[in-house]
Amino acid sequence: MSAEFSLINQYFTRPTSNTVLGIGDDAALLQVAAGNQLAISTDMSVVGTHFFPDAAPYDIGWKSLAVNISDMAAMGANPKWATLSIALPDANEAWLAAFSTGFFDCANAFNVDLIGGDTTRGTLAINVTIMGEVPIGKAITRGNAQLGDDIWISGSLGQAALGLGHLQGNMVMEKDVLSTCLLSLHHPQPRISLGLALREIANSCIDISDGLLADLSHILKASSSTTSNKGATLALDKIPCLASVKARIQEPSIQQAILAGGDDYELCFTAAPNQRDTLSKLAEQLDLALTRIGTINESGKLSIILNDEPLNITHLGYEHFA
Numbered sequence: 001m002s003a004e005f006s007l008i009n010q011y012f013t014r015p016t017s018n019t020v021l022g023i024g025d026d027a028a029l030l031q032v033a034a035g036n037q038l039a040i041s042t043d044m045s046v047v048g049t050h051f052f053p054d055a056a057p058y059d060i061g062w063k064s065l066a067v068n069i070s071d072m073a074a075m076g077a078n079p080k081w082a083t084l085s086i087a088l089p090d091a092n093e094a095w096l097a098a099f100s101t102g103f104f105d106c107a108n109a110f111n112v113d114l115i116g117g118d119t120t121r122g123t124l125a126i127n128v129t130i131m132g133e134v135p136i137g138k139a140i141t142r143g144n145a146q147l148g149d150d151i152w153i154s155g156s157l158g159q160a161a162l163g164l165g166h167l168q169g170n171m172v173m174e175k176d177v178l179s180t181c182l183l184s185l186h187h188p189q190p191r192i193s194l195g196l197a198l199r200e201i202a203n204s205c206i207d208i209s210d211g212l213l214a215d216l217s218h219i220l221k222a223s224s225s226t227t228s229n230k231g232a233t234l235a236l237d238k239i240p241c242l243a244s245v246k247a248r249i250q251e252p253s254i255q256q257a258i259l260a261g262g263d264d265y266e267l268c269f270t271a272a273p274n275q276r277d278t279l280s281k282l283a284e285q286l287d288l289a290l291t292r293i294g295t296i297n298e299s300g301k302l303s304i305i306l307n308d309e310p311l312n313i314t315h316l317g318y319e320h321f322a
């Protein structure tokens with residue numbers, strides 16, 4: 001791309017606050033604080049797969065970073081640095097201006113420095129790598145859920161999937177509900193303050209990107225051993241969602257949005273029952289709903305209950321979780 005350097009200068013070079021040497025050299029230089037480990041994660045977004053070709057570039061910019069920051073939250077890591085590799089079909093300056101504004105609004109909200117990347121011509125695709133710090137031994141992994149742990153969820157679920165359903169033309173909603181759902185889909189809020197607080201509280205944690213059942217089953221699998229095959233019981237009616245969604249809880253498409261809809265970027269975590277008081281105080285402190293939705297058991301299966309009755313989820317295509 002001929003104007004590559006001026007594009008990088010104009011749209012992607014901003015002052016840094018956590019970085020020894022940022023954009024412009026052959027490599028960036030970082031200093032990880034003493035006693036910390038480097039947490040690193042990467043996520044790629046491709047047009048047609050992760051967003052529609054006509055999606056607002058501001059939203060693409062925000063979300064491509066936000067979903068990466070969410071992975072830091074899920075580990076209990078503090079996000080600090082990001083790289084951005086982007087393939088663009090052409091140097092559309094209006095698109096780039098809006099994209100970089102969305103990206104940096106998210107970066108500034110979480111004090112993340114953009115420290116490098118790559119810019120090339122091609123089908124629109126964006127790869128972000130996020131790096132953060134976590135005190136040695138304090139990261140919250142997926143693999144340490146304990147028998148008898150409560151299963152918790154932050155915020156509410158289903159909105160992003162319902163917003164997507166609307167854009168795909170198979171979900172009808174009232175106007176104000178729709179705007180909440182589209183905001184969840186386009187402007188996810190990574191739960192960093194929660195993730196940092198959970199270092200001392202949670203036994204395991206994951207962010208909900210693929211849907212609650214899929215992501216919780218990652219915790220169950222990672223936490224199982226030859227002597228203990230972890231399972232879980234979840235109460236669908238306890239999972240927070242919009243009131244108008246709750247009113248339709250018997251509808252399979254609504255159950256699907258809550259249980260299998262991805263893109264919510266809330267945290268699902270497990271903690272010992274003696275952490276309940278601490279967690280309800282934390283919810284108040286963070287002004288963020290934290291809700292107990294189930295328990296870790298030794299069944300090796302994921303079972304759902306709706307109003308005290310077992311819910312058969314096979315018709316929703318969840319057989320592979322059983």
Ligand code: ADP
Pocket residue numbers: 008012022023024025026027083084085086114115116117118119
């Ligand atoms: P090199 O040829 O050494 O790979 P580049 O010409 O690709 O360097 O990039 C020049 C500088 O700009 C590097 O510091 C690189 O990290 C940075 N950079 C390139 N593209 C981006 C981008 N999309 N966002 C942030 N930094 C970028």
Ligand code: MG
Pocket residue numbers: 117118119
């Ligand atoms: Mg390069």
